[in-house]
Amino acid sequence: MSTARDEIFARLRKASIPLTADTPRPEPLVPAVARTTGEASLAQFTEKATALACTIANLSNAQDVPKEVARYLAERELPGDIWCSTEAAITSLPWAAQTELTLHGDIARDKLDGGTSVTACLAAVAETGALAVASGADFATRLGYLPDTHIVVCRVDQLVGGFEDIWANIRQYTRSGAVPPRAFNFIGGPSRTGDIEATLVMGAHGPRAVHVILVPAST
Structure with a gap:
């Protein structure tokens, strides 16, 4: 005797269409806020990142990054000691020209705690103002959390x-020969929490300040 359950499964089997490699997949729904390009993306990212309490500097020449780092630290009366990732985008910059900066290679936990790190990123997301970073031999994840x-x-x-x-x-990134990252993280501005008596505390689980330096596209 057929039951309602049997009838339902029979209809499902009849209606099911096996998927193959050629079966078209529906495009995922993407909100309009995530579809910006060009100058619109830049403006939106700046707005969103600022809302997340990031500060932004837009440079016309990547070679001016060390000068901007020195300016930023001096403005906030922070020491010129910095810990940099070994990414080519960072190591290729003229750091020696900024004598007020001291680069440190030891990224042990006790060295980074309370300091300043300088790194590159994998992407910046206009939709939310977040930055995406990927771990690797030239980027230790701790550089984004301990300073x-x-x-x-x-x-x-x-x-x-x-x-x-x-x-x-x-x-x-992987086509260039790089090993796929073991860790992939989004940075949505400085770390904060309101868990303790609903009082906002900055730097609870990561940096107290995030400064984004935008530079021209690579040529």
Whole structure:
């Protein structure tokens, strides 16, 4: 005797269509806020990142990054000691020209705690103002969590509209011969929490300040 359950499963089997490699997949729904490009993406990222309590500097020449780092630290009366990632985008900069800065190579936990780190990023997301970073031999994840101040250098061609677009950057990253990252993190401004008596505390689980330096696209 057929039961209602049997009838339902029979209808499902009849209606099911096996998927093949050629079966078209529906495009994911992406909100309009995540579809910006070009100058619109830059403006939106700046607005969103600022709302997350990041500070932004937009440079016309990447070679001016060390000068901007020195300016930022001096303005906040912070020491010129910095811990940099070994990414090519960072090591290729003229740090020696800024004598007020001292670069340190030891990224042990006790050295980074309370200091300032300078790194590159994988992408910047206009949708939310977040930065995406990937771990690797040239980027230790701790550089984005232990220092009190995190300075991030981002090329404008690394700006993407939404989170979905980041995966194209990752594919390009791995095609260049890099090993796929073991850790992939989003930085949504300085760390904060309101867990204790509903009082906002900055730097609870990461940097107290995030400064984003935007530089021209690579040529």
